[in-house]
């Protein structure tokens with residue numbers, strides 16, 4: 001007989017991100033983050049390759065990265081509004097964790113499966129933070145897709161890239177949930 005876990009199921013049926021712009025201090029301490037990171041690293045991982053790693057960005061690092069985004073966005077010739085959006089995402093944050101995809105060279109596990117595993121880390125990190133009572137959000141942005149920014153600002157090695165920048169903090173208000181998928185419309189039942 002299956003042994004249900006109603007509390008876990010209730011969490012999954014009601015969980016939702018909190019927009020990064022409404023997250024503020026206090027943020028989890030390093031000690032409080034440890035179980036959250038441990039939960040996030042407990043994901044399906046074909047071949048046990050661990051094709052991901054974490055970079056925990058505390059306030060001073062986010063301020064430094066916001067300044068780098070300003071110069072980098074201008075150097076890239078991006079639309080100023082887009083630059084500012086990326087800059088403020090970092091400048092307003094008190095804590096964010098970059099989940100870095102670290103591709104492993106192996107013939108047994110295609111890279112796409114390693115990338116999917118990195119996505120699982122991102123979602124589990126959001127969920128573990130939410131389950132611990134924090135607000136959390138999975139963002140990226142033009143800076144996280146820019147190799148030069150990631151090399152200079154985050155010290156990423158060749159081939160590494162940011163799968164998600166997970167913002168974590170205290171929510172300052174509770175915005176309404178968004179409409180959720182119609183399960184009947186996206187599900188096909190096959191019995192023959």
Ligand SMILES: Cc1cc2nc3c(=O)[nH]c(=O)nc-3n(C[C@H](O)[C@H](O)[C@H](O)COP(=O)(O)O)c2cc1C
Nearest residue numbers: 015016017018019126137138139140141142163164
């Ligand atoms: C890979 C990925 C990247 C994302 N990047 C952004 C982003 O840069 N900016 C943004 O506003 N939302 C971004 N989102 C969407 C947010 O995470 C969004 O708030 C999320 O869909 C909320 O879903 P939930 O409430 O079910 O957790 C991204 C989502 C994913 C999966």
